[in-house]
Amino acid sequence: MRAVTRVVLAEDGVLLRAGLAGLLERFGFEVVAAVGDAGALVEAVAAHRPDLVLTDIRMPPGFRDEGLRAAVELRRADPDLAVVALSQYVERSYAAELLDSGDGQRVGYLLKDRVVDVEEFAGVLRQVVAGGTVVDPQVVRQLLSRRRDPLARLSAREREVLALVAEGRSNAAIAAHLAVTETAVGKHVGNILAKLDLPPDQDSNRRVLAVLAYLRAEG
Amino acid sequence: MIRGKPKTALEALTRRRFLLGSWPWRALAHLLGTPVVAGAAALALFPPALPWAVALANATGPAPVPWETVLLLVLVGGVLLGAALPVVAAPVARVERWRLRLVDTRPLGGGSRRLGLPRRYTDAAAWREAGYTVLLASAGALMSTALCGLLFILGVITVSPLLVLSGEPIVIGVDTLTAPEQAVGYAVGAALVLVAAPYPVALLAAAHAAVGRALLGGEPLRAELVEVSRSRARLVDLFEAERRRIERDLHDGAQERLVGLTLRLGLARVDLPPDSPAHDDVVAAHDQAKQLMTELRELVRGIHPRVLTDRGLAAALGELADRSAIPVAVEADLPERLPAPVEATAYFVVSEALANAAKHSGATGVSVTARVRGGALVVEVADDGVGGADPAAGTGLTGLADRVAVLDGRLLLSSPAGGPTAVRAELPCAR
Numbered sequence: 333m334r335a336v337t338r339v340v341l342a343e344d345g346v347l348l349r350a351g352l353a354g355l356l357e358r359f360g361f362e363v364v365a366a367v368g369d370a371g372a373l374v375e376a377v378a379a380h381r382p383d384l385v386l387t388d389i390r391m392p393p394g395f396r397d398e399g400l401r402a403a404v405e406l407r408r409a410d411p412d413l414a415v416v417a418l419s420q421y422v423e424r425s426y427a428a429e430l431l432d433s434g435d436g437q438r439v440g441y442l443l444k445d446r447v448v449d450v451e452e453f454a455g456v457l458r459q460v461v462a463g464g465t466v467v468d469p470q471v472v473r474q475l476l477s478r479r480r481d482p483l484a485r486l487s488a489r490e491r492e493v494l495a496l497v498a499e500g501r502s503n504a505a506i507a508a509h510l511a512v513t514e515t516a517v518g519k520h521v522g523n524i525l526a527k528l529d530l531p532p533d534q535d536s537n538r539r540v541l542a543v544l545a546y547l548r549a550e551g
Numbered sequence: 552m553i554r555g556k557p558k559t560a561l562e563a564l565t566r567r568r569f570l571l572g573s574w575p576w577r578a579l580a581h582l583l584g585t586p587v588v589a590g591a592a593a594l595a596l597f598p599p600a601l602p603w604a605v606a607l608a609n610a611t612g613p614a615p616v617p618w619e620t621v622l623l624l625v626l627v628g629g630v631l632l633g634a635a636l637p638v639v640a641a642p643v644a645r646v647e648r649w650r651l652r653l654v655d656t657r658p659l660g661g662g663s664r665r666l667g668l669p670r671r672y673t674d675a676a677a678w679r680e681a682g683y684t685v686l687l688a689s690a691g692a693l694m695s696t697a698l699c700g701l702l703f704i705l706g707v708i709t710v711s712p713l714l715v716l717s718g719e720p721i722v723i724g725v726d727t728l729t730a731p732e733q734a735v736g737y738a739v740g741a742a743l744v745l746v747a748a749p750y751p752v753a754l755l756a757a758a759h760a761a762v763g764r765a766l767l768g769g770e771p772l773r774a775e776l777v778e779v780s781r782s783r784a785r786l787v788d789l790f791e792a793e794r795r796r797i798e799r800d801l802h803d804g805a806q807e808r809l810v811g812l813t814l815r816l817g818l819a820r821v822d823l824p825p826d827s828p829a830h831d832d833v834v835a836a837h838d839q840a841k842q843l844m845t846e847l848r849e850l851v852r853g854i855h856p857r858v859l860t861d862r863g864l865a866a867a868l869g870e871l872a873d874r875s876a877i878p879v880a881v882e883a884d885l886p887e888r889l890p891a892p893v894e895a896t897a898y899f900v901v902s903e904a905l906a907n908a909a910k911h912s913g914a915t916g917v918s919v920t921a922r923v924r925g926g927a928l929v930v931e932v933a934d935d936g937v938g939g940a941d942p943a944a945g946t947g948l949t950g951l952a953d954r955v956a957v958l959d960g961r962l963l964l965s966s967p968a969g970g971p972t973a974v975r976a977e978l979p980c981a982r
Binding site (some may be wrong): 345347348350351352354355358376390395396399407420421422423425445447448450451 | 561802803807808810811812813814815816817820821822835841844845856857858861862864869870873929
């Protein structure tokens with residue numbers, strides 16, 4: 333892996349594009365191209381072969397889901413390409429389509445508003461580039477809340493843990509976040525996997541995928 | 552008083568600039584057409600009226616026939632006329648409604664129906680048309696022909712000095728014109744009368760229009776109601792378009808820039824050392840900006856949700872369900888996009904119903920269904936709560952019922968005490 337992560341950025345709002353480029357540079361990413369529509373995004377990826385694509389979903393010319401279409405297309409051509417898509421609102425089909433592209437790794441689906449928490453956002457990008465899968469906490473929360481069973485079997489704390497797991501956090505990070513011991517978190521995760529009829533596994537990424545696979549199957 | 556453009560010949564008559572406008576010509580055009588239509592109607596009614604003519608001729612003739620024969624002729628004529636009238640009246644009424652627009656531009660209402668032959672004999676409107684046709688063929692023909700004739704004579708007298716020059720003497724009532732000098736006096740007088748002629752012409756046209764409106768129009772109240780509800784629907788469409796425009800402007804402008812601004816504040820926050828004097832201010836500013844972002848997003852969602860514009864009702868209902876505090880199962884069978892006002896109204900009905908369910912019903916689950924049946928979108932929100940919802944108690948459903956009604960739809964609420972509660976909206980999709 334290269335020392336510097338090379339990024340192609342696609343966002344039609346000029347101000348926000350400049351802000352995002354500044355953010356990326358600030359956290360050690362190299363922005364090799366910053367474009368304003370989906371066609372230019374595909375061209376820039378072909379020209380620069382970046383490590384990561386950060387794209388708005390809604391872009392010209394149609395202002396529907398051009399960015400997502402392009403991202404899915406790019407992932408099909410190169411399943412190793414890391415893609416993070418930003419969405420103005422929670423749309424399950426968007427998340428599902430992205431996760432279905434490639435092997436479900438190196439993808440992220442976030443609400444646009446997340447970018448303002450700059451450090452967390454940069455962390456998410458790094459996680460995705462490293463092979464992780466990140467789905468916006470709100471998306472996960474909503475997916476969890478609308479399911480009655482078998483997620484209803486989970487306790488409130490276990491749901492909380494599951495949401496954090498789905499965000500791609502390690503047991504240690506969850507423990508720190510909830511101010512409990514890591515052992516306790518391990519126990520919660522074990523319980524969750526058992527209650528969801530998923531075999532226990534220590535690989536955090538596969539845990540996320542398992543959760544998402546479950547959510548997707550029901551979605 | 553501010554008055555708009557006149558809509559009828561009668562209104563136009565009261566304006567100072569009446570003679571200069573188009574109304575005298577419209578009234579004249581109407582008047583000139585009347586004898587033609589009236590003549591055609593009379594011609595069509597003549598064959599069935601033949602027995603009456605025979606009876607009249609025989610009753611007053613030199614060799615009187617027995618009264619039984621006269622009675623028989625009158626009866627046969629009556630039956631024939633009665634049979635023919637509604638048939639003849641239908642095309643006459645159609646032409647007359649069309650002509651009526653010359654002198655009365657207000658919507659007439661009714662009259663668009665085409666009845667089968669048997670139904671014409673039992674339909675009240677068809678008999679009003681028949682009455683109009685009789686009036687037109689008699690009084691209408693008489694008065695319009697007389698006025699046309701009068702106008703013609705006045706016209707001839709006006710140009711009489713020229714006619715006399717060609718040598719022909721012209722007889723006008725009491726006098727015979729032979730020389731131009733003699734004719735000029737009459738010509739000037741006739742011309743003056745002609746200038747004022749538009750007033751009686753318009754008056755006759757207005758009277759004709761009033762009779763036509765009374766006999767050929769739909770029930771007047773109904774026509775007004777149709778117009779009012781159309782105008783209301785136009786207003787709602789306008790509001791809906793305006794809401795979408797405001798949402799788009801906010802979304803592409805303010806919202807987008809606010810995210811950019813907050814992002815920059817976030818970067819500044821990271822780069823400022825915690826002991827810097829500006830640190831606390833920037834942190835506070837960043838937090839406030841984030842708060843503002845949330846508030847603006849909620850505001851925009853309340854105006855017109857973006858997901859509805861972009862992805863349609865099914866996706867928007869899914870998002871609503873996801874945000875609901877109680878679990879919601881959505882079943883949306885909507886293969887294609889629906890008219891924007893229908894989608895928006897359905898969305899806000901479901902939104903309100905879900906909010907009510909969360910607030911009042913104590914339900915543990917809600918089901919939302921949306922499907923198109925018989926050209927109407929039917930959305931239903933049903934919960935398993937305690938019921939007892941009172942539409943009069945300010946649940947927000949009353950306002951929604953108004954929105955639904957504008958689209959010619961219905962909003963139904965079933966909420967017996969003890970539950971469950973079901974809200975159902977039916978919205979016609981074809982406009």
